[in-house]
Amino acid sequence: MKITDVSIVPVLLSGGSGTRLWPLSRKSYPKQFAPLLGDLTLFQQAALRFAPDASQAGASPAFSAPLVVTGSDFRFIVVEQLAELGIDPGAVIIEPEGRNTAPAILTAAFYLMARDPDAIMLVAPSDHAIPDALAFREAVGRGLPAVEKGRIVTFGITPDRAETGYGYVELGARPAASEGPVDLVRFVEKPDSARAEAMCASGNFLWNAGIFLARAADMVEAFRLHAPDVVDPVAEALKKATADLGFLRLAPEEYARVPSISVDYAVMEKADNLAVVPFSAGWSDLGGWDAVWREQGADADGVALTGPAEAIGCTDTLLRAESDAQVLVGIGLDNIVAVAMPDAVLVAPKDRAQDVKLAVELLKKRGRAQAETLPRDYRPWGWYETLVLGPRFQVKRIVVHPGAALSLQSHHHRAEHWIVVEGTAKVTIDDTTQLVTENQSVYIPLGAVHRMENPGKVPMVLIEVQTGTYLGEDDIIRYEDVYARGQGAKG
Amino acid sequence: MKITDVSIVPVLLSGGSGTRLWPLSRKSYPKQFAPLLGDLTLFQQAALRFAPDASQAGASPAFSAPLVVTGSDFRFIVVEQLAELGIDPGAVIIEPEGRNTAPAILTAAFYLMARDPDAIMLVAPSDHAIPDALAFREAVGRGLPAVEKGRIVTFGITPDRAETGYGYVELGARPAASEGPVDLVRFVEKPDSARAEAMCASGNFLWNAGIFLARAADMVEAFRLHAPDVVDPVAEALKKATADLGFLRLAPEEYARVPSISVDYAVMEKADNLAVVPFSAGWSDLGGWDAVWREQGADADGVALTGPAEAIGCTDTLLRAESDAQVLVGIGLDNIVAVAMPDAVLVAPKDRAQDVKLAVELLKKRGRAQAETLPRDYRPWGWYETLVLGPRFQVKRIVVHPGAALSLQSHHHRAEHWIVVEGTAKVTIDDTTQLVTENQSVYIPLGAVHRMENPGKVPMVLIEVQTGTYLGEDDIIRYEDVYARGQGAKG
Numbered sequence: 016m017k018i019t020d021v022s023i024v025p026v027l028l029s030g031g032s033g034t035r036l037w038p039l040s041r042k043s044y045p046k047q048f049a050p051l052l053g054d055l056t057l058f059q060q061a062a063l064r065f066a067p068d069a070s071q072a073g074a075s076p077a078f079s080a081p082l083v084v085t086g087s088d089f090r091f092i093v094v095e096q097l098a099e100l101g102i103d104p105g106a107v108i109i110e111p112e113g114r115n116t117a118p119a120i121l122t123a124a125f126y127l128m129a130r131d132p133d134a135i136m137l138v139a140p141s142d143h144a145i146p147d148a149l150a151f152r153e154a155v156g157r158g159l160p161a162v163e164k165g166r167i168v169t170f171g172i173t174p175d176r177a178e179t180g181y182g183y184v185e186l187g188a189r190p191a192a193s194e195g196p197v198d199l200v201r202f203v204e205k206p207d208s209a210r211a212e213a214m215c216a217s218g219n220f221l222w223n224a225g226i227f228l229a230r231a232a233d234m235v236e237a238f239r240l241h242a243p244d245v246v247d248p249v250a251e252a253l254k255k256a257t258a259d260l261g262f263l264r265l266a267p268e269e270y271a272r273v274p275s276i277s278v279d280y281a282v283m284e285k286a287d288n289l290a291v292v293p294f295s296a297g298w299s300d301l302g303g304w305d306a307v308w309r310e311q312g313a314d315a316d317g318v319a320l321t322g323p324a325e326a327i328g329c330t331d332t333l334l335r336a337e338s339d340a341q342v343l344v345g346i347g348l349d350n351i352v353a354v355a356m357p358d359a360v361l362v363a364p365k366d367r368a369q370d371v372k373l374a375v376e377l378l379k380k381r382g383r384a385q386a387e388t389l390p391r392d393y394r395p396w397g398w399y400e401t402l403v404l405g406p407r408f409q410v411k412r413i414v415v416h417p418g419a420a421l422s423l424q425s426h427h428h429r430a431e432h433w434i435v436v437e438g439t440a441k442v443t444i445d446d447t448t449q450l451v452t453e454n455q456s457v458y459i460p461l462g463a464v465h466r467m468e469n470p471g472k473v474p475m476v477l478i479e480v481q482t483g484t485y486l487g488e489d490d491i492i493r494y495e496d497v498y499a500r501g502q503g504a505k506g
Numbered sequence: 507m508k509i510t511d512v513s514i515v516p517v518l519l520s521g522g523s524g525t526r527l528w529p530l531s532r533k534s535y536p537k538q539f540a541p542l543l544g545d546l547t548l549f550q551q552a553a554l555r556f557a558p559d560a561s562q563a564g565a566s567p568a569f570s571a572p573l574v575v576t577g578s579d580f581r582f583i584v585v586e587q588l589a590e591l592g593i594d595p596g597a598v599i600i601e602p603e604g605r606n607t608a609p610a611i612l613t614a615a616f617y618l619m620a621r622d623p624d625a626i627m628l629v630a631p632s633d634h635a636i637p638d639a640l641a642f643r644e645a646v647g648r649g650l651p652a653v654e655k656g657r658i659v660t661f662g663i664t665p666d667r668a669e670t671g672y673g674y675v676e677l678g679a680r681p682a683a684s685e686g687p688v689d690l691v692r693f694v695e696k697p698d699s700a701r702a703e704a705m706c707a708s709g710n711f712l713w714n715a716g717i718f719l720a721r722a723a724d725m726v727e728a729f730r731l732h733a734p735d736v737v738d739p740v741a742e743a744l745k746k747a748t749a750d751l752g753f754l755r756l757a758p759e760e761y762a763r764v765p766s767i768s769v770d771y772a773v774m775e776k777a778d779n780l781a782v783v784p785f786s787a788g789w790s791d792l793g794g795w796d797a798v799w800r801e802q803g804a805d806a807d808g809v810a811l812t813g814p815a816e817a818i819g820c821t822d823t824l825l826r827a828e829s830d831a832q833v834l835v836g837i838g839l840d841n842i843v844a845v846a847m848p849d850a851v852l853v854a855p856k857d858r859a860q861d862v863k864l865a866v867e868l869l870k871k872r873g874r875a876q877a878e879t880l881p882r883d884y885r886p887w888g889w890y891e892t893l894v895l896g897p898r899f900q901v902k903r904i905v906v907h908p909g910a911a912l913s914l915q916s917h918h919h920r921a922e923h924w925i926v927v928e929g930t931a932k933v934t935i936d937d938t939t940q941l942v943t944e945n946q947s948v949y950i951p952l953g954a955v956h957r958m959e960n961p962g963k964v965p966m967v968l969i970e971v972q973t974g975t976y977l978g979e980d981d982i983i984r985y986e987d988v989y990a991r992g993q994g995a996k997g
Contacts, residue, residue, distance in 0.1 A: 323874065327864050336851075342876045344865040346854035353844075355851040360827075362844045362853050363837035373818050374835040383814065385833045402893040403903055403969075407944070408927035410901065410969055412894055432947050434923045434971045436899035453898075454973040456923050456947065478901055478971050480925040482945040 022077035023155065023228070024105065024134060025065035026123040029058055029085040029093060029141045030113045034375040035303045035368065038359035039337055042387035047142035048092050051301065052310060059096050061141040064148040065155075066102055075152040076159060078137075080105035082126065084119045087111065090262050091395045095416075109259070111267035117242060117281035118273040120227070121249045122265065124234040135162060136234065138227040138278075143300050144310045150296035154194075158228045161196035161290040167237060168196055168228040169283070171221025173295035177211035180302060180369070182223040182279070184291055196290035202279060221291065223279070224298055237288070242281035248273040260395075260498065303368035304352040304361075308333035324355075331365065359385040395498040396421055397474070409486045411479045413467075415440070420468035422496035429483030429490060431459040433467070438475030441468040464494060513568035514646065514719070515596065515625055516556035517614040520549055520576040520584060520632045521604045525866040526794045526859065529850035530828060533878035538633035539583050542792065543801060550587050552632040555639040557593055566643040567650060569628075571596035573617065575610045578602065581753050582886045586907075600750070602758035608733060608772035609764040611718070612740045613756065615725040626653060627725065629718040629769075634791050635801045641787035645685075649719045652687035652781040658720040658728060659687055660774070662712025664786035668702035671793060671860070673714040673770070675782055687781035693770060712782065714770070715789055728779070733772035739763040751886075751989065794859035795843040795852075799824040815846075822856065850876040886989040887912055888965070900977045902970045904958075906931070911959035913987035920974030920981065922950040924958070929966035932959040955985060 032045040040046035047058040055063070065078045082105050085093050090109055097104050108122060120138050127134035137155060145151045151170075158168035171184045182205055187198030202223060206214065214220035227234075238246050248269055255266035274281075283289065299310045311333070313319040318326045322336035324343040333352045336343040343355040353362045361374060378386035391400040396419035402410040415421070415438075423443070433442065434456040442451050443466040444459060450470070451457050459465045461483065469475040523536040531537035538549040546554070556569045573596050576584050581600055588595055599613060611629050618625035628646060636642045642661075649659035662675045673696055678689030693714060697705065705711035718725075729737050739760055746757035765772075774780065790801045802824070804810040809817045813827035815834040824843045827834040834846040843859060845852045852865060869877035882891040887910035893901040906912070906929075914934070924933065925947040933942050934957040935950060941961070942948050950956045952974065960966035 341849050343851045346861050347858040353853045357848050358832050360834045360846040367838040370837050432925045454921055480969050
């Protein structure tokens, strides 16, 4: 079997939770799951880029269903966002905790190799922007001959500016205008600006995009050679992994023993079988609001707007109103980033974009929930958000996916009124089960054992009005839970 | 009777609706009614400044209950904000439409003169900041001897900078360090900066604060002399005014014929019986966010914060988070104003503060409600706000004052669920009346005639969940209304 005939498994790395795109990106809902550019989320764009049916074009290789490596908190978001695209994941592997890229990639390699000794993997972060998906798929295709020779192929982005925020890769000798794989001489850490200028001028240095194409077996072999301490604990964590509602959950104790290390440090900077495929059709790691401004596309004045944002006499400015219910107006601003959400607003000069992490640290110190969580809380069964929190009452909007169910539960300190406003709920209160449909309500007395399900084919939306002396999420006694969660745990 | 023994009637002008403090100040709820500086609103601070029991200090004159001139939309806000302070207004006169300051002042003068030929009025805008109330009351006291001589006394603010945003008054000759009334030579329009510098250097020019002390009869006489075209229509509008729930509502047709003109243009710039009392203890018209920054008090870096706002490495910057539920973070900002509200955010350089009106104009053009209205809607009986608006449902929080009642009404297109979360409601549905208390709910079927009242002594808070095909405020048939409103009018 010639290797270019086989299909490639996209390995989407989705465990990250960067703070540099706060307030849009939060630990509870990181940037890859947000519609940062366009209507789809970055994760969805990454999944579509390598979707099985996206490969009609001749020069583009075939892709299999994606393997997603993500965190426990995000597993249902992953499934939901793929379902919206009609993409069925080949597997969703859950890391009990994030250990940087090397363990995630090795886990995927082991997993794929066990199922197909010849499997080829394309390791791709899911929070990057690559506007021209077809061009990138073609670049992937150009990497296959090198993969056939046992190389690990990385993708090098032709720089369009002397960026100091990225690492670089140095290319070996290549035919003029070659687009094929070229030997990789070495990795260069993020440079100062003089060094960046020099590298860009030479034409022999490309940005390191952190995307890798290789046989799974070759990837494992590279780890065995260069990062042997990662190999055994990852193998153990995978061996003892448990299947959980269709997810593969790595064994927590074993995974906790895996060194937390990036694949660049662990393997790539040491390996001597690397090749680079140059790519010049546009790429960004969206590592800050300045990068978002650049990718989003500004007008002649350098102004980029999202949502109900208005710029009056502004230049080189990014104004993002993330909610339709909130207008953002900038007047006379130059080189400013302003991002408005109903619970949090950021304003900073564009060239201070990397300091946004300071805002997150400060808000954490202040004990502000906005540092890490969004008002909307995603759960296995759907999501909810608090609409108003009073001294002895709380109003929530709750959305339950078709077929999903909340746990059978009771509360010590609060009673609840439920009013269904869309769809139909199946409600169990103590020994009684009833259907509650649009414009109907039920009352859950304090202490009553109750459950809410959506038996229908459309999302069910319900308004919950809680009254009581204590309204914390941890006032919950759980009796049965299809999602196997415990007492006082989330949702 | 010696004039210094009589008490002075504060005339609080509260009809204005400036746009320069958007988004805090909106047409539906202008800045004087907002807690712009401190816990009290500017209107409350103005009322307290001249409150009857604020005059204990020896040098301070006595004040009567205030006369408030305001717009129809604000009449219940005026009463509510005074009630919070325990101040009983002497009268609340409602202008059917704003006609600038001259007609409002003449109306008050006529009104007071009719009740007491010797009445003395202190005309004060209610949206200014005067931090030292006692010092200002003493300055008012110093004006009384001039009033006794038939003068109109204005107050001139000792400039602390060459401000180009204010008009000035030129003083006549005065004894060194005199604090008493001095002849006013002339008014000077807002100057350019060279002229402002020169005036400040001379020491003979003070800012025109737009505050006037005079016998009501002398004020009327000044209008007769200098603005006779204002006199008759104002007199007619007052003569045909109607009493309405304790308010005095000027006759709309007559008032519409009154020229819209400021008291400075109409009278003061022409009168020759003016005196000035200098005042140097601090004053601002809060005419823009730059003025708010100045008055609010900045730290050593020039940073002023309100609410959950955080400044990281900022200088000369105002960051205001107007809601406890929304954090605002500024990083590395210089000379910036950022004001965040859950429905609207403004960011601008401080020296562009006067251009905020452009934002309001643009948002109006875009048809954005945020240009002129707040999410919270104030009504005679209390207020409400929309918590969430869905395709076929809407959730509102409704707060009803003790003793207040909504109109008896019905809707064609929606049913309502009411859940009481604080206090007790008296609910009428068709022929049945019941008490509904905390943690209880009622259902109002589509078409049912219903009313909500608060029979208790504390505010009643209720969550309303509407479902239906049309949820506009104008789907209302009103049967009885203690506030005398009509079909489809605001609820």
